[in-house]
Amino acid sequence: MTELQKPVPLKGRSLLKENDFTKEEFEALIDYAITLKSYKHKGIAHRFLEGKNIALLFEKTSTRTRAAFTVASIDLGAHPEFLGKNDIQLGKKESVEDTAKVLGRMFDGIEFRGFSQEVVESLAEHSGVPVWNGLTDTWHPTQMLADYMTVKENFGHLEGINLTYIGDGRNNMAHSLMVAGAMLGVNVRICTPQSLFPNQTFVDMARQRGEKDGGSVMVTDNIEEAVKDAHVIYTDVWVSMGEESEFETRVNLLKDYQVNKQLMRQTGREDTIFLHCLPAFHDTQTLYGKEIEEKYGIGEMEVTDEVFRSPQSKVFDQAENRMHTIKSVIASTLT
Known part of the structure; x- marks a missing residue:
């Protein structure tokens, strides 16, 4: 049986923008993604997140980000729940802070793809769980x-x-x-x-x-x-x-x-x-x-x-690698 390489030790951290990480941490996430890609291609199971639940918040439409977070979560044994802009009250009838506190009580991690960097920062501040920036108008760290x-x-x-x-x-x-x-x-x-x-x-x-x-x-x-x-x-x-x-x-x-x-x-x-x-x-x-x-x-x-x-x-290797790198981030910040 293959002994699996452990995720990068970043438990509890959020990925909001590149500048929050050291060179060593960011490259370690890349290197671990290369390892996870080899597991995926060889059919080696790597379900580090059995029993975890992940919220996927999307204000903006997406192909690669949504698909990558969904497949990455499932491959790791977690359950992803898609919440589109018409599914929740984020910023409309409920403040970002209140939404963050609710979601943080129910989910182990939150992905956000939308317009404002302030929203993803607020989600991280108030949810109490790792938050991952799937794209804002300012930064695109998972890309x-x-x-x-x-x-x-x-x-x-x-x-x-x-x-x-x-x-x-x-x-x-x-x-x-x-x-x-x-x-x-x-x-x-x-x-x-x-x-x-x-x-x-x-x-x-x-x-x-x-x-x-x-x-x-x-x-x-x-x-x-x-x-x-x-x-x-x-x-x-x-x-x-x-x-x-x-x-x-x-x-x-x-x-x-x-x-x-x-x-x-x-x-x-x-x-x-x-x-x-x-x-x-x-x-x-x-x-x-x-x-x-x-x-x-x-x-x-x-x-x-x-x-x-x-x-x-x-470009299509690059698109596939969205999944492997996102998997690296989720595994490393939740385990």
């Missing part, structure tokens, strides 16, 4: 674990990796990639038009972590400079949820920042990989894609279909 796990799987290490994020520099992905990368020893370059440069508060936070942990941060609008010698090219949608009215403006700003074959060749490396947190608008096989093509004559947005489907693209 970071999956992203950097995928990088480590492909290159064998994280320190010294050059990762270029190209697109909207003001969103939660840019914030999280900078801070998580800098604290893992990665050289993160944010490539975006000057009007979309990230808030200096997050840049400063990331650079402070880089000085301590070995990574670095560059913010530039120069594509050639940003992609040179990049091990990883990363992009995200040009228009985030709630910003649809800005679509035409954003397209005009970012059309030269599309990830295509020419840009991938500019890295000068043959081993460069492409990552995207998904969903990606790389073709017109969605209602949204068809609507954009009809309105603006664009069939491919932040990434071309050619790159998205190429051998360099690791």
Whole structure:
């Protein structure tokens, strides 16, 4: 019988943002996820959380986050309970504090995916159980674990990796990639038009972590400079949820920042990989894609279909790794 490796000793901790963790803790969660992935693929049971109950709170819709938390919970022996925005009174008829206290009496852990970072922080403050940030407008820590796990799987290490994020520099992905990368020893370059440069508060936070942990941060609008010698090219949608009215403006700003074959060749490396947190608008096989093509004559947005489907693209490994890394977090903070 296989002797199972124990989870990372983080019992009772919440995962609210990357900056709450040390370099060693964050990379340990990644390494443990790699172990759990091997158990999953070999069919080795790892039910560390028999009898536990987990609340999944979703203000925002989701494919990967909901599926990952659900399967991760079940694989670990826990029961996940989905609570959508129309299922509970969170912030409407009941305060976040009161909701947190109720859920904390019934559940062993709480996942929250929504808009406000203040809500997930309040849930953690008042529930008395571990709370995990499945995405807010400010941070996306569970995505970071999956992203950097995928990088480590492909290159064998994280320190010294050059990762270029190209697109909207003001969103939660840019914030999280900078801070998580800098604290893992990665050289993160944010490539975006000057009007979309990230808030200096997050840049400063990331650079402070880089000085301590070995990574670095560059913010530039120069594509050639940003992609040179990049091990990883990363992009995200040009228009985030709630910003649809800005679509035409954003397209005009970012059309030269599309990830295509020419840009991938500019890295000068043959081993460069492409990552995207998904969903990606790389073709017109969605209602949204068809609507954009009809309105603006664009069939491919932040990434071309050619790159998205190429051998360099690791986006579906990355999506699968959401489950393994979330499993690592749940197991480590509840056992």
